[in-house]
Amino acid sequence: MRRVTVTPRVDWRPGIRKYPFGTAAAPAAAAWREDVRYEFSPQQIDLIESVADELHGMVREAVRVAVDRRLLARLGLRGEAARLVEAAWADYWRPFGINERAGGLVGRLALAYDGRDSLKLLGTNYDQPDGLFAASIVQGNWLEALYSGHDQFNGLHEALIERWEELAAAGPGREHLHLGCLTPDPVREGELIYLAATAAEAGIATTLLPLQDIVWDQGRFRDQGGAAIAWLLKLYPWEAMVDDSFAQHLRGAAMAVVEPVWRWPMANHALLALLWELYPGHPNLCRAALSEEGIGGGEALILRAAEGLDHAPTRLIEHGRITVGTGAFPEGPCLWMEAPPVFEQDGAHAVLHAWVVGDKCLGMSVRESADPRVGPEAAIVPHLFRD
Numbered sequence: 446m447r448r449v450t451v452t453p454r455v456d457w458r459p460g461i462r463k464y465p466f467g468t469a470a471a472p473a474a475a476a477w478r479e480d481v482r483y484e485f486s487p488q489q490i491d492l493i494e495s496v497a498d499e500l501h502g503m504v505r506e507a508v509r510v511a512v513d514r515r516l517l518a519r520l521g522l523r524g525e526a527a528r529l530v531e532a533a534w535a536d537y538w539r540p541f542g543i544n545e546r547a548g549g550l551v552g553r554l555a556l557a558y559d560g561r562d563s564l565k566l567l568g569t570n571y572d573q574p575d576g577l578f579a580a581s582i583v584q585g586n587w588l589e590a591l592y593s594g595h596d597q598f599n600g601l602h603e604a605l606i607e608r609w610e611e612l613a614a615a616g617p618g619r620e621h622l623h624l625g626c627l628t629p630d631p632v633r634e635g636e637l638i639y640l641a642a643t644a645a646e647a648g649i650a651t652t653l654l655p656l657q658d659i660v661w662d663q664g665r666f667r668d669q670g671g672a673a674i675a676w677l678l679k680l681y682p683w684e685a686m687v688d689d690s691f692a693q694h695l696r697g698a699a700m701a702v703v704e705p706v707w708r709w710p711m712a713n714h715a716l717l718a719l720l721w722e723l724y725p726g727h728p729n730l731c732r733a734a735l736s737e738e739g740i741g742g743g744e745a746l747i748l749r750a751a752e753g754l755d756h757a758p759t760r761l762i763e764h765g766r767i768t769v770g771t772g773a774f775p776e777g778p779c780l781w782m783e784a785p786p787v788f789e790q791d792g793a794h795a796v797l798h799a800w801v802v803g804d805k806c807l808g809m810s811v812r813e814s815a816d817p818r819v820g821p822e823a824a825i826v827p828h829l830f831r832d
Contacts (some may be wrong), residue, residue, distance in 0.1 A: 446483060446484070446485050446489060446558065446560030446561075446788060447483070447484050447560070447790070448481055448482075448483055448788075448790040448791060448793065448795070448813075449481060449482050449483070449484060450480065450481050450791075451479070451480060451481060451482055452480070453478070453479040453480045454479065454587075454590070454591070457474075457477065457479060457583065457586070457587065458471055460586045460587075460590050461582060461583060461586050464582060464642075465642065466638050466639055466641075466642035467582065469635070469638045470578050470582070470635045470636070470638040470639040470642070471635060472631035472632055472634065472635040473575075473577075473578040473579065473631075473632055473633075473634075473635025473636045473638075473639060474578055474579040474583045474635070474825070475631070475632055476576065476579065476822075476823070476824055476825045477579045477583050477824070477825050477826075478824040478825065478826050479587055479826065479827055481793075481813070481826050482826065482827050482828060482829060483795065483811045483826065483827070483828040483829075484828070484829060484830065484831070485598075485828060485829075485830040486830060486831075486832070487596075487830055487831075487832060489560075489830070490598045490809075490830045492564065493556070493558070493564065493598070493797060493799060493806075493809060494598065494799075494806050494809075496556070496564050496729050496799075497554050497556070497799035497801065497806035498801075498805065498806050499729070500554055500566050500729060501552070501554065501801045501804060501806065502804075503720060503723070503724060503727075504554075504569055504571075504711055504716065504720065505711070505804075506723065507710075507716055507719050507720050507723055508534065508707065508710050508711060508716075509534070509538060510719065510723060511710055511716070511719060512530065512531050512534045512535075512707075516719065517530060517531070517710065519715060519718075519719070519735060519778065520710055520713045520715045520716060520719075520751060520778060521713070521715070521751055521752060521777050521778045522709070522710065522713075525687070525692045525693075526687050526692070526709075528696075529687060529692055529695065529696065529706045530706055530707055530709055530710060532696070533547065533705050533706040533707035534707040536707075537705065537707055544615075545611060545612065545615045546612070546615035546616045546701070547701070547705055547707075548611075548612065548615075548705070548803070549571060549703070549704045549705060549708050549803075550605070550608055550609075550612065550678070550703050550704060550802070550803075551571075551574065551577065551605065551608070551704075551800065551801065551802050552569065552570065552571035552574065552704075552708070552711060552800075552801045553569070553570045553571070553574035553576075553577075553798050553799070553800055553801070554566060554568075554569055554798070554799040554801065554806075555567040555568040555569070555570075555796055555797070555798060556796060556797040556798075556799055557785040557786065557787045557788075557796055557797075558787075558788055558796070558797050559785075559786040559787070559788055560788050563785060563786045564729055565729055565730065565731050565785035565786075566717065566720070566729055566730055566731065567731075567785070567796060568714060568717070568749075569711050569712060569716065569717075570711075570712050570754055570755060571704055571708040571711035571712050571801075572682055572683055572704055572708055572709060572711070572712035572754060573633075573679075573680045573681065573682055573704075573712075573754065574755075574798075574800075575632065575633070575636065575755065575821070576798060576810060576812075576825055577601070577636060577639065577640070577800065578635060578636055578639040579810065579825045580599070580601060580798065580800060580808055580809070580810035580825065581599065581601035581602045581605070581639075581808065582602065582639065583825075584597065584599060584810060584825075584827050584828075585597065585599050585601075585602070587827045588827065588829060592829055595829040595830070595831050596829065596830050596831065597827075597828065597829050597830065598808055598809045598828070598830065599808045599809070600807045600808055601800055601802065601807055601808035602643065604802040604803070604805070604807040604808070605640075605643040605802055606643050606646045606647045607647075607802075608802050608803045609643060609644045609646075609647035609649060610647045610648070611803065612703075613647060613648070613649055618675045618676065618699075618701075619649070619675075619676055619701075620649065620650060621649070621650045621651070621652070621675065621676065622641075622644050622649050622650070622651050622652070622676045622677075622678060622703075623651075623652045623653075623654060623668060623674045623676065623677045623678070624637045624640060624641050624644075624651060624652070624653050624654070624677075624678045624679075624680075625637070625653065625654045625655060625656040625658075625659065625677065625678075625679055625680070625681075626655070626656055626679065626680040626681055627655065627656050627657060627681060628655040628656075628657070633680045634653075636680060637653055637678075637680060638653070640678060641653060644678075652668060652672075654668050654669060655669075656679060656681055659674065659677075661690075661694050664697070664698075665698065665699065665700075666694070666698055666700050673699075674700055675699065675700060675701065676700070676701050676702075676703070677700055677701070677702050677703065678702075678703040679702060679703075682712070682754055683706055683708075683709040683712070684709070684713075684752045684753075684754075687706075712754055713751050713752065714749045714750065714751050714752075714753075714757055714780045715735060715751035715778045715779075715780050717730075717731070717733045717780055717782060718733045718734050718735045718739075718780055718781075718782075720733070721733040721734070731747075731782045731783045731784075731785050732782070732783040733780060733781065733782040733783070734780075734781050734782075735778060735779070735780065735781070736781060737781055739781065740781040740782070740783070743783045743784075744763065744764060745761070745762070745763050745764075745783070745784035746761075746762040746763075746781060746782065746783060746784055747759065747760070747761060747762075747780070747781070747782045747783075747784050748760040748762060748770075748774075748779060748780070748781055748782075749779065749780045749782070750774065750775050750777065750778075750779055750780075751777060751778035751779060751780060752775075752777060752778075753775075755820065755821040756820070756821055758770065758772075758774055758775060759818050759820065760774070761784065761817060761818065769816065769817060769818060770818065787817065787819070789817075792815055793813045793814070793815060794813060794814055794815070794816070794817045794819050795811055795812065795813040795819065795826075796811075796812050796813075796819045796823075797809055797810075797811060797812075798810045798811070798812060809828065810825055810828070811825070811826050811827070811828050812824065812825055812826070813826055
């Protein structure tokens with residue numbers, strides 16, 4: 446793995462105009478930057494893919510354990526929230542086999558890779574992971590335009606279409622998909638346009654709408670035109686969506702949601718502490734706990750709020766002193782985690798985003814920032830691999 450400074454295109458946007466959705470979805474790639482690229486060997490890509498596949502299975506197993514052992518309260522999921530997760534999981538993980546109708550679409554694993562032999566899970570987001578359009582289309586177009594003789598770990602577009610076909614074929618009522626986020630939000634609206642395009646390529650009719658325009662009427666959730674919503678993709682976190690009235694209606698509504706509510710714990714940072722309990726010493730996990738006492742100290746630690754997805758407050762603590770991320774910290778569960786080695790070159794810190802479609806890792810993007818936390822403001826930069 447190495448970071449290479451290159452001359453970017455004057456403007457990458459004309460390159461995506463050939464896609465019917467390209468111009469409209471472009472705001473979703475606001476974080477895209479191509480003045481650098483990251484290079485990998487085929488062996489490194491194979492390692493990243495296999496580790497991501499294994500970690501995905503471990504994350505799903507951690508949800509099963511959290512539900513079966515009534516551990517959701519440790520993640521801050523109590524009362525109606527916990528009951529919603531338990532019911533959704535029971536619908537998905539049935540005794541006679543997995544119910545794909547209640548399955549998920551896409552998730553993202555954040556991985557710390559030192560470029561040699563250390564590959565560690567930093568976080569999971571299976572609720573509303575941003576950056577998919579840039580990882581799939583913009584990154585793929587960059588390779589096609591500038592480095593067509595090389596390879597890239599990026600089968601995301603085709604995989605999304607195939608996954609929509611699987612979800613649509615899992616039962617009746619999947620002919621029409623509503624997609625929404627709170628508006629105005631150009632980045633998420635762009636992601637919705639892209640996701641709607643992949644669903645349309647799978648033969649599914651789509652309607653885009655602002656989430657705030659959804660109403661409850663006559664026992665159904667309905668769009669702004671009064672049509673009943675049977676299937677909804679929302680780019681809005683479950684932790685903010687499940688208030689008392691919505692949760693009450695959701696349990697009785699004939700509406701499926703992408704991502705289903707059982708994926709909520711898979712976007713909760715406290716789940717990494719449970720992963721460490723289930724797989725202590727695993728080479729691709731960081732030592733983690735839900736308290737400072739539980740972590741048992743360390744030269745470099747990460748403290749992160751359980752909720753907040755990519756925007757969760759995060760501190761770096763070195764030798765007992767906060768070095769990055771001072772200020773107020775929210776109440777509620779927090780994750781204490783040993784800080785793993787992160788790739789650093791020329792003042793830039795980089796982490797990998799491994800994208801899981803269905804249950805298979807089928808693509809990767811690189812995020813880099815001068816901030817060692819490599820948070821949501823980090824740039825999305827391209828990668829390629831070659832012998």
